[in-house]
Amino acid sequence: MKKIFTLLVIACTATAVNAQQNPAPAPAQVAVTDQKAAVPETLVLKETEFNFGKIPQGKPVTHVFEISNSGTDSLRIVNVQASCGCTTPEWERDKPIAPGKTAKITVGYNAMAEGPFTKPVTITYNGSEVKQLFIKGEVWKTPTSSAPENKSLSDLKN
Template sequence: MKKVITLILICFLAVAVNAQQNTTAITGAPATVKLVSEAKPAAPVVETLVVKESEFNFGKIPQGKPVTHVFEIINGGKDSLKIVNVQASCGCTTPEWEKDKAIAPGATAKITVGYNAAAEGAFNKPVTITYNGTENKQLFIKGEVWKTPAASAPENKSLSDLKN
């Protein structure tokens, strides 16, 4: 048993000494010797569908007043781009775009997103663009709907005094 333990310790020490010697050799190597091959930087990923803004904040909007925003997209690829579908997350958000038009490289197109401000409170709605068959990109609209008063403001009687 002592021989097995001694043998294991000798192997461990041999590995440790060898590792220290290799480290010393690497540290003391001349500057002209390349020890590690340099990895080439990865080619930059070119976005096919580029959006100028991926999120739009309507801020505070009155209840019952629909609002719209136009998102501008650019074809950043080398081939024409086809928007297959633009899908909103609920019925209160309605996207519109030119369905049959291919977008040439470098050209722009517009997606108009409408929001029906019927429900009071904050909202954050995703809109998913499907293009070139299976690729997706998401846009977001957000804001806060404030409740409008049920009745109009009371009549200002002193206004008639000013007219006289």
């Protein structure tokens, strides 16, 4: 019993001495900063997505997105790129947006393909800054022929 007690005391003492000599390292306090988070957004979108709902096939539709400059310097839109040829963005290409002012981007969609759609449009501004907006909806197939004549309607007229 003395041997067990002695071994236990030695083990506890060794552990205590080792713990005092090698303290656990304090967690490093690393300040992680995201430069984009620190810089306020200059291009502000009034809305980032527009849903056209159900639109008939073959009927092009458009929507106007409003953007504003919340910065202290002029903002220049470098490019507005659609994801495919069925979506066409239009904007004033050579006109910078003054601080506090607004501008418009008109996005058109050629509703030729039947079914639901979601199309991203990428705005590149102030050199390399990027924002995305989306248009979506569903194109329903239009009938290929007119409705058949309703004979009971002519009975009602008599």
